[in-house]
Amino acid sequence: MRIAVLNKKGGTGKTPIAMSLAIDLKLDIATNDTSVLGYFSTKQDHYFYGKTSFVPDSELEEFKMSENQIFDFGGWTPKGAINIIKQCDKILIPCSAENPNAILQTASTIAELKEFNSKMIVIITMHEKDEEFESKQEELKEHFDLPIMPLKKSRAFHNVISKGLSVKEIYCENQTSRHIYRNIYPQYDALLNLVKFL
Ligand SMILES: Nc1ncnc2c1ncn2[C@@H]1O[C@H](COP(=O)(O)OP(=O)(O)O)[C@@H](O)[C@H]1O
Numbered sequence: 188m189r190i191a192v193l194n195k196k197g198g199t200g201k202t203p204i205a206m207s208l209a210i211d212l213k214l215d216i217a218t219n220d221t222s223v224l225g226y227f228s229t230k231q232d233h234y235f236y237g238k239t240s241f242v243p244d245s246e247l248e249e250f251k252m253s254e255n256q257i258f259d260f261g262g263w264t265p266k267g268a269i270n271i272i273k274q275c276d277k278i279l280i281p282c283s284a285e286n287p288n289a290i291l292q293t294a295s296t297i298a299e300l301k302e303f304n305s306k307m308i309v310i311i312t313m314h315e316k317d318e319e320f321e322s323k324q325e326e327l328k329e330h331f332d333l334p335i336m337p338l339k340k341s342r343a344f345h346n347v348i349s350k351g352l353s354v355k356e357i358y359c360e361n362q363t364s365r366h367i368y369r370n371i372y373p374q375y376d377a378l379l380n381l382v383k384f385l
């Protein structure tokens with residue numbers, strides 16, 4: 188399976204989502220963002236040690252994805268994005284509920300890319316309440332007809348990055364973690380299933 192996680196906007200949760208899905212779907216990661224994965228992929232005891240390909244922006248337009256790979260987009264280049272998404276089975280577009288411009292930025296990302304690959308899933312991230320998700324979902328529906336999934340703000344994603352575990356693995360760790368992550372896990376699991384079966 189080939190997946191791209193992207194949005195023109197930064198800070199929407201792309202990197203932890205890509206890392207968590209990579210673990211659960213047994214995919215390698217490719218990225219043009221050296222900041223987060225660049226650090227962790229050098230730690231020998233981290234899941235992504237040796238499993239990450241770094242692609243400089245200048246090579247994005249030529250990059251050929253391998254069979255089982257997820258691409259975490261850092262810096263945005265339109266031509267690079269088009270090359271990557273043409274090769275993918277699914278495109279995930281996280282959209283932060285915290286940023287007031289997110290809807291328009293997400294709608295513009297989708298408008299730019301939809302003709303090259305329409306298998307897109309929009310993920311609303313960083314909200315705290317269900318009502319926040321619902322109101323963003325309503326706004327987004329005015330712009331396009333795509334599946335829209337919630338992923339609440341959660342400490343789980345911080346742990347995905349630092350521990351190199353997926354949200355599923357973090358949830359399953361023990362009794363306490365099953366309690367702490369009882370709200371985020373079902374949302375993540377629904378996303379995981381949609382990604383697998385869409
Ligand atoms: N629901 C969520 N989805 C993804 N990240 C989240 C979520 N809630 C909180 N976070 C936190 O938000 C931050 C966003 O990730 P970041 O790497 O800045 O995004 P991007 O890769 O899009 O720039 C991470 O530190 C993560 O721990």
Ligand SMILES: [Mg+2]
Pocket residue numbers: 201202220223259260261
């Ligand atoms: Mg990132």
